[in-house]
Amino acid sequence: MAQEKIKMSVEKHGTKIRYRKMFRGKSWVSAVYPSDSRESKREAWQAFKTWRETVPVAPVIKPSDPDFKVREMVSSKVASLAVHADLTAGDDEAVVFKQLLKQLPSMAPNHLYQLAALVNGEYNGQRFSPVIDDRIRVAERMTQDDDPKKTAGVQGENFIQLYRTKAQIGEISIGRYSEIQSLINRIVAWFGPETSLQRISQETVKDFYQHLAGEIEEGMNRTSAYKTWTVFKSFIEHFCEENAPDLLPANLRSRKYSLSPNETGNPNPFTKNEIQILLENSNDRMKLFILMALNCGMYQGDISDLKASEVDWKKGRIIRPRSKIKKRKTAVKINWKLWPETFRLLQQFGAREGRVFSNANGTELVRSRIVNGKEKKVDNIRTAFQNRLIVPLIEKGKLPKDFKKTFKELRKTSANILEKSKEHAEFYEMYLDHSAVAKRHYLTGEPVPRFDKAIEWLGKQFGQ
DSSP states (O other), X not given: OXXXXXXXXXXXXXXXXXXXXXETTEEEEOOOBSSOOHHHHHHHHHHHHHHHTTSOOOOOOOTTSTTHHHHHHHHHHHHHHHHHHHHHSOHHHHHXXXXXXXXXXXXXXXXXXXXXXXXXXXETTXXXXXXXXXXXXXXXXXXXXXXXXXXXXXXXXXXXXXXXXXXXXXXXXXXXXXXXXXXXHHHHHHHOTXXXXXXXXXXXHHHHHHHHHHHHHTXXXXXXXXXXXXXXXXXXXXXXXXXXXXXXXXXXXXXXXXXXXXXXXXXXXXXXXXXXXXXXXXXXXXXXXXXXXXHHOOOHHHHHHOBGGGEETTTTEEEEXXXXXXXXXXXXXXXEEOOHHHHHHHHHHOOSSSBSOOOTTSOOSEEEEEETTEEEEEEHHHHHIIIIIIHHHHHTTSSOXXXXXXXXXXXXXXXXXXXXXTTTGGGHXXXXXXXXXXXXXXXXXXXXXXXXXXXXXXXXXXXX
């Protein structure tokens, strides 16, 4: 029999650590250890396995059951009570709850709702604690008819439609709409499309937070979890604002339930030699795009969106905010000094009116639209860079077969070089056009001499 793989998340507490593990929706935490050693891990794993045996198996409740959600909620509560009784009371008390678990799938509705009231904190009209008032209110609503228009599925579609409209009138990008659509579909799947949002409570918030915590432990990217959590909160707020303000869970914005994205990614910058290979083997138009990415920290969308009015055609400068942040109140203009070769090629290929770059048929180089409710995106710069430059270089053996770097890594390459410079590192965030940094420097589109020097120095690193 294959040995069970040890898999636990590690939490650091000063110089010490402890382990955490999710199992059947429950969170287990180890004792504190001096370090994350093999011995500590094995000892903690044994403790987890012992605890795991005490967690009851949830009863099989069929989704077709008209009282499915009530039985599911009561099952979770009774399972928790069984574990608590095992640890703090005795076998006799634990047996009572374990027997209830076995009876739940076929328990008569009148008994089921009495039990629901009991585990939510109310029995014979007497409340055990004001802390669980929210749960009692939900249990009382469970006997009421649900509005079919207030299910997770219908409300999810309404939320998506709202953001589709925002994208169509230019309030948000189509890419952002597509991301929200994907996240809402994930959230609706967690609820179940037919689940009534009239039953949301503080427990809903806690349960979804625990769900994401478990996903992170199983390998979900923290940034993806953070975005999902942010959209979940917006979705619940929107539903309550439009349908039932009194349902808004009090803990929805609590700091106790917070998720942060990854602090830093793993940049995969080009080497100087790879940049040289790209520039030597590009046609002049692609060479210009590569230089603009390196010189001005531009992504494909920034190049596509560049307007002739944002170029000083006499002094060789570009003055604009990044496309990604241009609609924000904090967005400011950065004044970029172009390297001689960048400016020469820009004069050769750039239009003096409207968009500086476009396709032969007049369409935008990077464009998105909504087709049948979904984003359809065309990125001619990325396609040309990959298919007409990278692939042929790999086939000729000038780049390795496993070469995976993309056009976006060009901006990160320059930023990485600036960050490591002792003389110019202070301009790392300004190069990336982080709005907070730009605001701190009070930039209004005027040239900044020291930033110009940093850009000149950067160009020399690439032979410009």
